[in-house]
Amino acid sequence: MAADMDDSKYFVREIERNDGCALQVKQCYIGDVGCVVWDAAMVLAKYLETKQFYDPSSEVNVWSGRTVLELGAGTGVVGLMAATLGAQVIVTDLEDLQSLLTVNIEENQALISSGSITAKVLKWGDDVSEFSPPPHYILMADCIYYEQSIVPLVESLKLLSGPETCIICCYEQRTEGVNPEVERQFFDLLQQHFSCEKIPSDKQDPEFSSPDIHILHIRRKAQLCYG
Numbered sequence: 001m002a003a004d005m006d007d008s009k010y011f012v013r014e015i016e017r018n019d020g021c022a023l024q025v026k027q028c029y030i031g032d033v034g035c036v037v038w039d040a041a042m043v044l045a046k047y048l049e050t051k052q053f054y055d056p057s058s059e060v061n062v063w064s065g066r067t068v069l070e071l072g073a074g075t076g077v078v079g080l081m082a083a084t085l086g087a088q089v090i091v092t093d094l095e096d097l098q099s100l101l102t103v104n105i106e107e108n109q110a111l112i113s114s115g116s117i118t119a120k121v122l123k124w125g126d127d128v129s130e131f132s133p134p135p136h137y138i139l140m141a142d143c144i145y146y147e148q149s150i151v152p153l154v155e156s157l158k159l160l161s162g163p164e165t166c167i168i169c170c171y172e173q174r175t176e177g178v179n180p181e182v183e184r185q186f187f188d189l190l191q192q193h194f195s196c197e198k199i200p201s202d203k204q205d206p207e208f209s210s211p212d213i214h215i216l217h218i219r220r221k222a223q224l225c226y227g
Contacts, residue, residue: 010103013037015077017084018049019056024107025077028100035100037075041141043213044170045081046205048139054085063087064114067135069160071153072143073097076104076119079139083117084108090131092122125152134162141170144186147178154189157218167194167218172210194218 010026015037017023028035048054053062064086070079073091083089091101101119122128138160143153161167173183190196199215 015042015045015081017081021084021111023077023080023084023111024104025075025080026100026103026107027075035074035097037077038142038172039210040170040172040213041074041077043204043208043210044139044141044168044215045078046208047168047170047199047215048078048081048085050203050205052203061086066137068137068139069131069135070139071122071124071156072140073101073119074141076101076117078141079117080104080108080112082137082139083115084111086114087137088115089117090135091117091119093119094123095121122156123152124149124156126156128156128159131160134160134165136165138165138167140167142172143169144171144183145174145179147182147185150182150186150189154186154193157190158193161220163220165219167216169216169218171214173212173214190218193221195221 009028011029013025013027015023015025025037027037048063051060054060063082066087068079068082068087068089070076070089070091073079073093074097076091079089079091093101098119098121105117105119120130122131138157144150157167187196195218197217199217201209204215
């Protein structure tokens, strides 16, 4: 059982929701990039709570009953936030991240009432038939960093998304090393098949936003994105 795993491997980061409840997200002391909560994941998680999506005072809840797929979920914080807001979520990552995802799902189950969340293995570029039909939303935070993953990532987005799917991508723009070239390659390839809308900072969470962290709504060409 994942819950029986050695807790000395983990340290906890609290992510407070707007209602005062807090997600308890375990991170690994030792591991690859997927083992910690990155800033872009925080920005995206809090964006899901903004009033265009979720406003209890006016009974707005875009997430209620919507199907959501998170790519490169890592710790699962973004998918967990969506699930606590009422979405039916599948968080995906490579096999070696499944234990961490399972631990965090178990840790936060009490906050998930009307929504749901499960973890599954998905390697970009592989078969995606088990994820049919296309979800309402695909979420991805800081997934643009390995040059060799660009082509399979875009291929997976093409296969996973339908004409009504909105892909919400949040990424930190990095200027060092190969990062600018990797970003350019990703968007050149993406824009052959998808249209992108950049979300201005005034539509993001006022506290969890940054000039070098960008949120995009991405949809198949000739479609406008909700929100």
